[in-house]
Amino acid sequence: MTSTASRAGTAHPTTPTAPTTDPRVLVVGGGIGGLALAAGLRRNGFDVVVHDRDTDPAATGGYHITLDTPALAALRDLLGPDHYAGLLASASAVRRRPPDVWFDHRGRLLGDLDVRGLDPDSVDVDRTTLRLVLAAAAGDSLVLGSTCTAVERDPGPDGEVRARFADGSVVRADLLVGADGPGSLVVAHLTGRPASRPAGLTGVSGRTPAGDLDPDLARRLGPRSSLAVGPRGTALYCGYLDPAGFAVLDAPLGRHAVTTGPTYVWGAMLPTATAPAGLRGQRGAVLRDTVLEALRATGWGEAPLQVVTRADPSTVAAYPFVVGPASPREAAPWPAGRVTALGDAVHATPPTAGKGAGTAIVDASVLVRELLAHRAGERTLHTAVSAYEQDVRHRGSAVVQLSMGTVRRVLATATPAGSAATRVLLPVLAASTALRGRLTGGRGTSGG
Template structure:
């Protein structure tokens, strides 16, 4: 079996390691040059991301990641904008650890020299009569695979061709958000001052809103009730992972790596003859829809 992955991001590279360790022929095509581009410094990796890395990467790579993560967060520092007081609260930290993003990327790229092809911008694919998928790149290159995986991020060109009805809508607005748990500001008198209505201030085209938000139902349970995963789409030897199919502000990297782990396990089963390739992709897709769209905000429906 040969798998072509479009995109050498967190998900695509995690998948590439896992497939190679399962003995599956894999090629990753990345639009950027090998030198890459800056993508921030810190990434919060939780148990989903770490479990995926442990399942897919060689042990030495995992040891490298684990050795270079920040320590567990045991307390949260809060600077009150009401009285300027700095408070430290124990036991309320978000589970997981910080990793140095460029370092994680470097670890993920290590030993994949023969797998990742840089400067290769995917443009289109075509499913052929024999069931294989042919892919084209901007520089005229082509390749053929048994399975095509779109791990090419939020602007995914694979998704645009595979699921053309799915739209990413840019509202043109930009927002900087901050939140404090209500209990952290209870003693400040702020919730009482604001009441149930948002308080807003307009300053030179920018609006600042302060509001009290009390959930009547936990967000995961409400999301399960009100935001069902999108309807299944037909299974073909083409699939998507990570930001290419679901958006999760703040933990999309973890979901991308988790998708990679589940897809790798399913394709490895197909490789061993336990499942047909389409059944493997269908199994992965069902799991990804459940995990990605119930724990993340759905980017769009199909």
């Protein structure tokens, strides 16, 4: 068997030592990161079990997910060729769509949108599709409908760890990994405090088939992603997803995508401090109408709101933006041991950078690599976990900083001065963009 460590080209000491016993690994949380870890460990023959409170892997929402080159390389190792091919067959190629653009709240084009960290080989995939592919790769190591209520450790560096569950069962392991997202119970056990804090924005997401939009608007939005910004800390992201038309891998028989036609996956952003009361308790058409009313009250026009107006009500859901530590010193601040964590449990990331899921996947890949080094006798379990956590601190905090840049820019328009400046400057910028487009024959910007 070729190890993930050797495939990744990671240099480890090669002096042979006594063989080690593989640790029994318990993963708490079956989101993207937890399932990716379980898939990678299972593929490499580790004894692993992942418990998740959901009863159906498809019971997930949110935006679509962008996977960049590091995330795809990690998935290639974690999944193996068959599951990885199924993922690519169900994904949409970023390189096949025009560059992203941004609009104002009245629907006026402002120019091209520079998305940091988005490389040409990136792909877009439904969150549901990705989770189902990962669940299939995790196989019988996944236990659904199982809610963790407590984590316990025996004294000493080699003490056994245990997780207690709502049904009264207790699962013992040599290594316990918290993949239970923001507000992680596992991280709270390690630190005694929350792992994340509110980022200041509340999001509402949904899905709208491109064919349900007016033809003029569909042409203006185009087969690309866009961000519309407005006054009072409001914004609207529209991501274009078409796994069939923009297929990464032309393999219709292997396609598992839940999106079957061109679709806009959108997300409205509102300042949490001024969002309508009870927003997060609403669902469906009621929530959609509440968001529309809130955006119209700040001056949004009907054209950019059409993706919200014509959304499938069953897909509309609200959620808070939360954020983890932006400093490596504050990330994973516990001493290395037999309990650790990954993904949003450590570095909760707002969706504004499109990096949260990919970072959790790379976390999983790094931990698998370190455990393979432990198996080879190159590291003790303690040093393997320590090396993994050092990597996570720096990568995770960098992504948190990137995602918060957009959050801060959106919230800057929520102040009276910022809102006034937005109302004055956006029309000027839109007029300048339109003039540049006319002078260059429509070549001044992608949206010209």
